[in-house]
Every structure is written in C-alpha cells, then in structure tokens.
Amino acid sequence: MLELKDIYKSFNKGTVDEVQVLKGINLRIEDGDFVTLVGNNGAGKTTLLNIISGSQFPDEGRVIIDGVDVTTMPEYKRGRMIGRVFQDPLMGTAPSMTINENMALALKRGKKLGLKWGISSNTRNIIRDNLKILSLGLEERGKASVGLLSGGQRQAITLLMATMARPRLLLLDEHTAALDPRAASLISELTERIVGETGVAAIMVTHNLSSALSMGNRLIMMENGRISLDAKGEEKKRLTHEELLAMYA
Numbered sequence: 001m002l003e004l005k006d007i008y009k010s011f012n013k014g015t016v017d018e019v020q021v022l023k024g025i026n027l028r029i030e031d032g033d034f035v036t037l038v039g040n041n042g043a044g045k046t047t048l049l050n051i052i053s054g055s056q057f058p059d060e061g062r063v064i065i066d067g068v069d070v071t072t073m074p075e076y077k078r079g080r081m082i083g084r085v086f087q088d089p090l091m092g093t094a095p096s097m098t099i100n101e102n103m104a105l106a107l108k109r110g111k112k113l114g115l116k117w118g119i120s121s122n123t124r125n126i127i128r129d130n131l132k133i134l135s136l137g138l139e140e141r142g143k144a145s146v147g148l149l150s151g152g153q154r155q156a157i158t159l160l161m162a163t164m165a166r167p168r169l170l171l172l173d174e175h176t177a178a179l180d181p182r183a184a185s186l187i188s189e190l191t192e193r194i195v196g197e198t199g200v201a202a203i204m205v206t207h208n209l210s211s212a213l214s215m216g217n218r219l220i221m222m223e224n225g226r227i228s229l230d231a232k233g234e235e236k237k238r239l240t241h242e243e244l245l246a247m248y249a
C-alpha cells in the first residue's frame with residue numbers, strides 16, 4: 001500500500017551546513033503491516049515520516065500510496081489517507097475545544113467543512129462509541145475541554161482521532177516517549193488494539209527496544225540515512241534485545 005522508491009533528502013543544500021539525511025530509501029509496506037522503526041538519533045526516522053506524510057518533500061524519489069504517486073501532493077490532501085501521532089501529547093488536539101468538538105473535527109478529516117458547525121446527535125453517538133473503546137470513562141466527559149485531561153488521556157484521544165476517519169496508514173512518532181510508564185503502557189496497548197482492529201498499516205518510531213521487539217510484525221532499523229535491517233515475521237520474532245542493541249552503530 002505504501003511504496004518508497006529511491007528517496008533522497010538533504011537539508012541546507014549547497015552550504016557548509018549541508019546534511020544528507022536520507023540516502024536512497026526503498027521500502028514497501030503492505031496492508032496490515034505494523035512496522036516498528038528504530039535507529040540512532042539523527043538516523044533519519046522523523047524525516048522519513050515527514051516525507052511519507054507530505055510535511056516535507058524528497059529531493060529525489062517517489063512516494064506511492066495505493067498505486068497513486070503522492071510525492072508532491074501537499075500534506076493536507078493526504079490527510080484522509082494518513083493519520084499521525086507525535087511525541088508531544090499537546091500536539092494532536094485543540095486544548096480549548098471539548099473532547100466532542102475535537103473528535104467531530106477528526107471525523108471530518110479530509111472532507112469539506114460546511115459553513116454550519118454543529119455536532120449532530122448521530123455524530124455524538126459515533127464519538128461516544130469510539131471513546132468507549134479507550135475504557136477510560138471519557139465517553140462521560142464529552143463536554144470537557146481537552147486541556148483539562150492528563151497527557152496519557154490526551155494521547156489516547158489523539159490516537160483515536162488519528163484512526164477514526166479510517167486512514168490507510170498510521171504514523172506514530174515516539175508517541176509514548178513523553179508519557180509516564182503507566183500511561184505509556186496504556187497507549188502501547190491501545191495502539192496494538194486499534195491497529196489490530198482496524199487493520200490500518202502502521203509505522204511506529206520508538207527508542208524503546210522492548211516495544212520495538214514486542215509490537216508489530218516487522219522491525220526496521222535505520223542507520224545514517226539508510227535501512228540497515230528489515231526483519232519480518234519469524235525473523236523478527238527470533239530477534240533478541242541483545243542482538244538488536246549490538247546492531248546500533
């Protein structure tokens with residue numbers, strides 16, 4: 001469903017600060033793949049997600065989603081195909097808006113917003129049913145401002161919002177890294193549940209090697225702008241923490 005063909009990306013080209021971040025990435029992600037993506041600081045993981053989401057464009061190479069070449073398609077136009085959750089729980093939601101309002105906006109992702117802005121009772125029911133999935137009791141707090149929620153609750157809502165409009169691909173950029181251990185484990189569980197139930201293809205960047213090994217069906221390591229390991233299925237299952245750690249350059 002996602003194909004990256006010979007992706008190159010540099011920053012500050014032609015200056016002394018030039019840095020070549022992606023050096024010929026070729027990758028094919030199939031429907032239902034749940035990829036954990038690891039690698040050193042600066043290996044190019046976030047840049048790769050930026051290029052997939054359209055927040056940055058590659059210097060060379062093609063990005064293809066479901067057979068459509070989206071290489072130069074702006075990010076907002078890919079919004080319906082791609083959901084994304086960032087490390088900072090403050091980034092995915094609007095704090096002064098209520099839970100219901102945030103979720104209603106997420107449901108409309110990629111669709112035209114009309115001049116009238118209101119939440120129908122049907123939408124309210126869909127939101128309620130979705131919030132129940134979280135098992136956090138938030139379905140009773142639809143009218144509460146998102147800004148009043150904890151980081152973990154907020155990230156849970158962001159995750160739900162990123163997947164509610166049924167994207168084809170979910171990008172998770174260290175989305176549990178800023179949470180306390182209990183909240184991080186809740187969000188990891190939720191991620192597995194939501195990815196499993198919706199069948200959305202997912203790429204999850206993490207520095208947590210235990211999560212990288214235990215979650216998903218495929219593990220990719222990036223090193224200095226290239227893919228240095230792509231372990232799938234049984235190969236991934238056999239991989240140990242020590243082996244993975246030893247692969248870090």
Ligand SMILES: Nc1ncnc2c1ncn2[C@@H]1O[C@H](COP(=O)(O)OP(=O)(O)OP(=O)(O)O)[C@@H](O)[C@H]1O
Nearest residue numbers: 011012019021039040041042043044045046047048
């Ligand atoms: N907009 C930019 N301008 C200049 N350099 C950039 C820019 N974005 C990223 N870089 C550089 O590109 C390199 C790769 O960054 P990137 O954030 O993709 O790595 P990463 O693997 O996600 O790292 P981390 O694990 O630390 O998040 C780094 O050297 C970074 O400084």
